[in-house]
Amino acid sequence: xxxPILEELQRNSRSTPEELAKLFHLDAAEITAKxxxxxxxxxxxxxxxxxxxxxAGHTGVTAFIEVKLTPEREGGFDRIARRISKFSQVTxxxxxSGGYDLVVVVExxxxxxxxxxxxxxxxTLEGVLSTSTHFQLKVYKESRFTIQGESHSGRxxxxx
Amino acid sequence: xxxxxxxxxxQLQQIPKSGIxxxxxxxxxxxxxxxxxxxxxxxxxxxxxxxxxxxxLESGNTAYTSxxxxxxxxxEISTYVQRYFGPSYDPxxxxxxxxxxxxxxxxxxxxxxxxxxxxxxxxxxxxxxxxSIVMAYGKPVTVxxxxxxxxxxxxxxxxxxxxxxxxxxxxxxxxxxxxxxxxVDELEKIAKLAVEHDLIVxxxxxxxxxxxxxxxxxxxxxxxxxxxxxxxxxRTILLHGxxxxxxxxxFRLGYSCAPNILTDAMMKVHQYSxxxxxxxxxKAGIEALRNGAAEVENMRHEYALRxxxxxxxxxxxxxxxxxPGGAFYLxxxxxxxxxxxxxxxxxxxxxxxxxxxxGTAFGVSGEGCVRACYATGRAELEEALVRIERFVKGLG
Numbered sequence: 001x002x003x004p005i006l007e008e009l010q011r012n013s014r015s016t017p018e019e020l021a022k023l024f025h026l027d028a029a030e031i032t033a034k035x036x037x038x039x040x041x042x043x044x045x046x047x048x049x050x051x052x053x054x055x056a057g058h059t060g061v062t063a064f065i066e067v068k069l070t071p072e073r074e075g076g077f078d079r080i081a082r083r084i085s086k087f088s089q090v091t092x093x094x095x096x097s098g099g100y101d102l103v104v105v106v107e108x109x110x111x112x113x114x115x116x117x118x119x120x121x122x123x124t125l126e127g128v129l130s131t132s133t134h135f136q137l138k139v140y141k142e143s144r145f146t147i148q149g150e151s152h153s154g155r156x157x158x159x160x
Numbered sequence: 161x162x163x164x165x166x167x168x169x170x171q172l173q174q175i176p177k178s179g180i181x182x183x184x185x186x187x188x189x190x191x192x193x194x195x196x197x198x199x200x201x202x203x204x205x206x207x208x209x210x211x212x213x214x215x216x217l218e219s220g221n222t223a224y225t226s227x228x229x230x231x232x233x234x235x236e237i238s239t240y241v242q243r244y245f246g247p248s249y250d251p252x253x254x255x256x257x258x259x260x261x262x263x264x265x266x267x268x269x270x271x272x273x274x275x276x277x278x279x280x281x282x283x284x285x286x287x288x289x290x291x292s293i294v295m296a297y298g299k300p301v302t303v304x305x306x307x308x309x310x311x312x313x314x315x316x317x318x319x320x321x322x323x324x325x326x327x328x329x330x331x332x333x334x335x336x337x338x339x340x341x342x343x344v345d346e347l348e349k350i351a352k353l354a355v356e357h358d359l360i361v362x363x364x365x366x367x368x369x370x371x372x373x374x375x376x377x378x379x380x381x382x383x384x385x386x387x388x389x390x391x392x393x394x395r396t397i398l399l400h401g402x403x404x405x406x407x408x409x410x411f412r413l414g415y416s417c418a419p420n421i422l423t424d425a426m427m428k429v430h431q432y433s434x435x436x437x438x439x440x441x442x443k444a445g446i447e448a449l450r451n452g453a454a455e456v457e458n459m460r461h462e463y464a465l466r467x468x469x470x471x472x473x474x475x476x477x478x479x480x481x482x483x484p485g486g487a488f489y490l491x492x493x494x495x496x497x498x499x500x501x502x503x504x505x506x507x508x509x510x511x512x513x514x515x516x517x518x519g520t521a522f523g524v525s526g527e528g529c530v531r532a533c534y535a536t537g538r539a540e541l542e543e544a545l546v547r548i549e550r551f552v553k554g555l556g
Binding site for chain 2: 001004008022023024025150155156157158159160
């Protein structure tokens with residue numbers, strides 16, 4: 001099971017050590033030490049805001065690219081997957097079960113830029129057999145946040 | 161027609177207006193209020209449960225169900241109750257699905273009481289116990305729990321309240337409004353009293369999943385119900401429902417587990433008054449019991465964190481508050497400020513727009529305390545604490 005403090009940070013990375021201390025009946029200093037430990041050993045990779053791209057006026061495009069690979073004799077898919085991950089357009093990269101090997105999530109300024117990345121970089125890599133690209137049309141839920149929030153229940157202010 | 165008041169039944173006339181009512185009216189007219197006065201979760205029912213209700217409507221399931229409730233639901237209840245509370249109940253003859261625990265409680269009193277029969281219950285408590293007893297022509301006998309005991313019930317106090325006319329003891333642990341839980345040894349003594357005096361016990365278990373460990377929010381303590389003691393299954397009516405643990409208050413779904421003869425008696429009242437609980441709620445209930453455990457734990461864990469937050473806050477402000485083992489209420493002791501519970505709550509609302517419920521709304525033994533519900537977002541709880549701190553500083 002993952003540490004509940006880590007879970008809490010995963011939900012809201014802005015929680016301060018002081019706030020977490022109150023929630024977990026711990027010392028703020030202990031919490032700070034834990035977080036620093038996770039940052040140092042790579043358990044916490046980073047922090048970001050989860051945004052609604054439409055509201056934020058995001059005009060770029062996001063593509064989900066299925067990639068088929070030839071596994072290497074030593075190292076399987078790791079070397080090539082890591083290589084693909086390093087491109088700055090790639091926001092996520094997962095090894096998958098099923099009909100293809102990788103899902104590569106790519107964000108770029110426009111369709112042309114994504115197409116160029118695929119044509120020039122991705123599909124020319126040694127070991128890449130084929131790609132199939134799906135463009136994202138609309139976001140309904142992002143990192144656990146639904147875009148259209150719920151009209152919250154009209155609770156009565158005082159209930160026995 | 162004049163003097164309509166005299167047309168209202170004498171039995172009902174004896175029941176005073178709810179102590180919470182005037183306070184509710186006062187809060188309702190105001191904006192910017194942070195309410196710690198609620199008695200229900202701030203979460204909506206988990207989506208998969210709502211989705212099951214939608215599916216029920218979509219597929220045209222809109223008819224009455226069996227008076228006892230859908231058999232599939234009773235089977236799920238039977239499995240769940242055995243796992244969580246211990247005893248096993250026959251889904252065909254010993255489980256009755258009701259419109260919330262409130263209805264089940266009313267059924268139980270009407271099924272058990274002859275005029276003048278005495279019912280022992282502990283205060284401070286949920287507001288409907290005493291009126292429900294009176295409406296069933298019973299006589300409510302109050303046993304007061306004490307702040308010094310963290311509002312646990314002393315078996316010796318129960319023993320002292322038992323008379324020739326006592327028929328029923330009502331228990332509710334974790335308790336609304338105090339969050340108290342009952343130590344297992346006292347519970348065992350109360351069980352022995354019930355056996356010795358041949359009494360029926362009604363145990364309202366509505367908060368029994370919402371229990372907390374003082375040091376580890378992720379740890380779920382074990383819950384002991386009086387029904388699990390020797391000789392108790394045959395004299396206990398176990399009442400439970402979906403409102404609190406599954407955040408399903410508006411579905412109005414509860415149930416009773418009791419020996420066949422008692423279930424039959426309650427069923428008689430239920431079939432002629434309610435007929436059955438809504439089929440939509442029942443379908444949602446099946447989904448809740450089959451697949452809801454993870455969501456219940458998520459919510460419980462969140463309450464555990466908020467409880468810590470509020471306890472820490474009250475400690476910082478200097479308002480004494482025992483760490484209650486369950487429900488989602490704190491019952492801080494405000495007596496040091498020299499105000500009655502009512503005055504404290506009214507002035508806090510007036511000056512800082514924070515609503516807490518006066519302890520006396522739950523019985524005279526709630527004097528000196530207020531009920532603060534932490535089933536509200538953390539940011540609001542933090543803001544409420546800031547306002548409460550400012551308020552009590554002003555009291556000097």
